[in-house]
Amino acid sequence: MLALALALALGAADPCVGTDELGRSFRTCFAAGRGLELSLGGALGEGPGDRAAGADLSTGLALRWRSDTRTPSGRPEWMRDMAFLEARARFHGSLDDPRTAEGTLWSGLFLRHLAEPFLLIPGPRPIRLPFPFDVGMAIDAGSVRWASAKTGPETLEVDAVRGALLLDVSRHAGASVRRAAFGPEVTWSVRFRDGVRPVQAIAPFSAGRLELRVESADGLGALSFTGRAGWLLRFPAGNGAFYDARLGAERVLVAVNDVPLALYAEAVARGGKLDAGLEGTVGVRVGWLR
Amino acid sequence: MITTLTVILAVAAGQAAEPASAPAAHTPAATAPAARAEPRPAKAAAPEVLPARFQRVQEGAPALRWGEPSRCLVRADTYYRVQCDDATKRCLVAPDAELDPDASPVAQLERAPGCDGPPLTTNDLTSRGYAVVPALAESPPGWYRDERQRAMQVDFDLNARYYLGGGYLFSGGPWSGNAVVAGGGRADRPFTWWNAPALARLHFLEGWASADGNHGELLVFGVDASRVYPTPLLRLTTFFGKPRRFDPPLYFGLWAEGVRMEFLETRGGKTFDRTMFVAGAVTVDVWRSRDLSDFVRLRGGAGYEEAKGGEWSSFVPVGALEGELTLGRGGFHHLRGAAQVEALVKSGDSLAPGLAADRTRLTVKGEYEVILFALNNQPISLALQAKATKRDDVPDYPTGWIGQVGAQLRFSLWAPPRRDARTQQSL
Numbered sequence: 001m002l003a004l005a006l007a008l009a010l011g012a013a014d015p016c017v018g019t020d021e022l023g024r025s026f027r028t029c030f031a032a033g034r035g036l037e038l039s040l041g042g043a044l045g046e047g048p049g050d051r052a053a054g055a056d057l058s059t060g061l062a063l064r065w066r067s068d069t070r071t072p073s074g075r076p077e078w079m080r081d082m083a084f085l086e087a088r089a090r091f092h093g094s095l096d097d098p099r100t101a102e103g104t105l106w107s108g109l110f111l112r113h114l115a116e117p118f119l120l121i122p123g124p125r126p127i128r129l130p131f132p133f134d135v136g137m138a139i140d141a142g143s144v145r146w147a148s149a150k151t152g153p154e155t156l157e158v159d160a161v162r163g164a165l166l167l168d169v170s171r172h173a174g175a176s177v178r179r180a181a182f183g184p185e186v187t188w189s190v191r192f193r194d195g196v197r198p199v200q201a202i203a204p205f206s207a208g209r210l211e212l213r214v215e216s217a218d219g220l221g222a223l224s225f226t227g228r229a230g231w232l233l234r235f236p237a238g239n240g241a242f243y244d245a246r247l248g249a250e251r252v253l254v255a256v257n258d259v260p261l262a263l264y265a266e267a268v269a270r271g272g273k274l275d276a277g278l279e280g281t282v283g284v285r286v287g288w289l290r
Numbered sequence: 291m292i293t294t295l296t297v298i299l300a301v302a303a304g305q306a307a308e309p310a311s312a313p314a315a316h317t318p319a320a321t322a323p324a325a326r327a328e329p330r331p332a333k334a335a336a337p338e339v340l341p342a343r344f345q346r347v348q349e350g351a352p353a354l355r356w357g358e359p360s361r362c363l364v365r366a367d368t369y370y371r372v373q374c375d376d377a378t379k380r381c382l383v384a385p386d387a388e389l390d391p392d393a394s395p396v397a398q399l400e401r402a403p404g405c406d407g408p409p410l411t412t413n414d415l416t417s418r419g420y421a422v423v424p425a426l427a428e429s430p431p432g433w434y435r436d437e438r439q440r441a442m443q444v445d446f447d448l449n450a451r452y453y454l455g456g457g458y459l460f461s462g463g464p465w466s467g468n469a470v471v472a473g474g475g476r477a478d479r480p481f482t483w484w485n486a487p488a489l490a491r492l493h494f495l496e497g498w499a500s501a502d503g504n505h506g507e508l509l510v511f512g513v514d515a516s517r518v519y520p521t522p523l524l525r526l527t528t529f530f531g532k533p534r535r536f537d538p539p540l541y542f543g544l545w546a547e548g549v550r551m552e553f554l555e556t557r558g559g560k561t562f563d564r565t566m567f568v569a570g571a572v573t574v575d576v577w578r579s580r581d582l583s584d585f586v587r588l589r590g591g592a593g594y595e596e597a598k599g600g601e602w603s604s605f606v607p608v609g610a611l612e613g614e615l616t617l618g619r620g621g622f623h624h625l626r627g628a629a630q631v632e633a634l635v636k637s638g639d640s641l642a643p644g645l646a647a648d649r650t651r652l653t654v655k656g657e658y659e660v661i662l663f664a665l666n667n668q669p670i671s672l673a674l675q676a677k678a679t680k681r682d683d684v685p686d687y688p689t690g691w692i693g694q695v696g697a698q699l700r701f702s703l704w705a706p707p708r709r710d711a712r713t714q715q716s717l
Contacts, residue, residue, distance in 0.1 A: 071401070072400075112668065118442065119665055120443075120444070120664040121663050122622060122663065126436075131666065134666060135668055137703050165701050186471045188499060201503070202503045235503035235561070236561075
């Protein structure tokens with residue numbers, strides 16, 4: 001009886017814990033953007049470099065960590081999203097036949113929110129001017145994209161570091177919009193290909209980045225978009241434009257032992273001086289520790 | 291001596307509702323024995339200096355003191371925060387809110403702890419002889435409040451930040467210069483080293499690259515540490531006339547770097563690259579500031595590097611004179627400089643034709659960085675750089691002095707107030 005009373009009390013205290021007519025508790029909302037994610041789905045479309053085509057198997061892994069901070073008075077201050085060991089792979093037929101893979105060792109997106117954004121001119125009496133955006137930064141370190149040698153030369157593209165300065169307008173877009181940010185990006189990557197001298201490519205703020213993420217308050221649904229485009233300076237030769245965009249949507253449908261199981265869909269478009277690809281993926285995703 | 295209003299005022303506890311920002315609990319001061327102080331006649335002027343409706347803080351108004359508790363005060367449903375000086379019988383009273391241009395409260399105070407409840411009334415102050423002085427709410431070191439009590443950071447520690455920047459570099463030699471992009475992280479961390487205060491300076495992902503992709507440098511990780519020596523390592527006593535003691539500046543420290551890469555284009559248009567995988571050194575501070583953040587020092591050590599993807603390797607003894615200096619009240623001006631000698635010896639057998647077995651790199655560089663303005667408390671700075679190198683470790687490359695000058699705009703994230711930042715005393 002004591003345990004039941006305690007469970008009922010806990011259920012009443014936690015808005016994310018519901019109770020059925022038999023008094024059994026269950027989780028009704030989840031913390032989006034954190035925890036260990038495993039994804040399994042089917043991919044359709046052209047992978048980079050024609051290395052994958054038609055219908056394939058797609059898998060994904062990501063360890064996400066979100067640690068927002070608030071001011072002493074309760075206002076959101078830092079919005080901090082990080083991912084460790086984020087990886088995806090596409091298999092043709094079976095797990096023995098990987099065609100493409102990509103991963104990022106660490107990525108972080110940091111936005112600092114203020115009650116009233118401003119531009120400060122320093123001096124004995126500082127001057128404060130209104131500024132319409134929050135500011136932030138996105139950094140990706142250790143990103144790799146690999147394409148197998150099954151249908152062409154094996155290719156490995158290493159984005160050693162990507163960094164973007166961001167202006168965020170989500171304050172004007174409603175509470176469900178976690179970020180709506182844009183800004184210039186700098187990248188440095190090296191592309192290795194069988195039989196070809198390595199090609200270095202940098203974008204010295206000659207690229208732009210767009211970040212959008214919308215989440216439902218209960219963490220059951222999320223929509224995200226990351227787009228990058230601009231001009232790459234490549235050494236020894238071959239400067240040119242590039243684009244790389246990823247659109248993703250996720251909806252939690254069921255939870256097993258309070259572990260959410262979501263249906264997800266992703267679309268990726270990439271081209272220009274990057275290996276061209278246009279593919280879509282639909283599958284299920286398990287999220288632990290949300 | 292400044293104290294919070296003593297408890298004479300606690301008699302008024304419970305006379306008004308709690309303010310939104312005030313915790314309900316009594317503070318230690320609210321139960322102090324001074325509550326038995328004799329009441330004094332009220333001052334009729336008090337209600338006039340403390341209006342029932344907020345007003346913008348006036349120019350020159352004193353600020354409440356950071357780090358001392360503030361008591362809540364209510365007047366006609368308007369909440370203030372108050373600190374009183376028992377010695378001068380003076381109370382500084384500030385709105386307990388941020389104000390809009392019409393002086394209406396729009397938000398809770400940022401960067402200030404909640405005032406302690408239960409709230410007092412003006413009569414609690416004036417009836418005991420305290421003068422009420424309109425004031426500005428307190429703010430932490432390195433922060434400033436304007437007349438609407440909005441907090442903004444005015445002191446920045448550029449030794450605790452990650453920056454991204456872009457600019458242009460002019461160069462002599464085979465490369466005439468180009469647009470450059472730069473970035474770098476720095477985190478200075480005080481710690482205790484052998485029972486004495488010390489400072490570790492961490493550098494990570496620090497470097498630059500030219501827009502054409504042919505020139506650049508990247509340091510993956512570096513750390514150095516300086517320590518206070520409460521007992522001097524060396525003392526000299528002179529006996530010419532009155533005996534006198536001198537403590538020569540012999541402040542040892544340690545320095546290390548892991549993976550420093552450089553790539554450049556030679557006269558023939560080929561790429562030369564080298565990677566210093568590891569380097570270590572001992573430092574001796576010739577001069578340093580009390581908090582160790584500024585210094586001039588000598589550094590001596592050695593490293594191991596490989597060139598052209600491992601075609602040949604070198605053992606590299608290094609000696610340097612270097613320094614960093616921060617100037618200005620808000621830490622707005624920074625001077626950094628170094629003069630370094632590297633001797634490359636003991637290469638492998640596959641050294642490039644034309645290169646001597648013993649080679650040298652001489653580098654003299656300086657940088658001035660000034661904070662221009664801040665966006666949402668993140669500083670934007672301008673860095674002016676000059677560098678001269680003389681080297682014979684690169685095949686098909688000039689061996690005379692090559693100069694470079696450049697300028698960059700840098701956007702820094704984090705950059706908290708410096709450890710010795712001042713607090714605002716008045717508006």
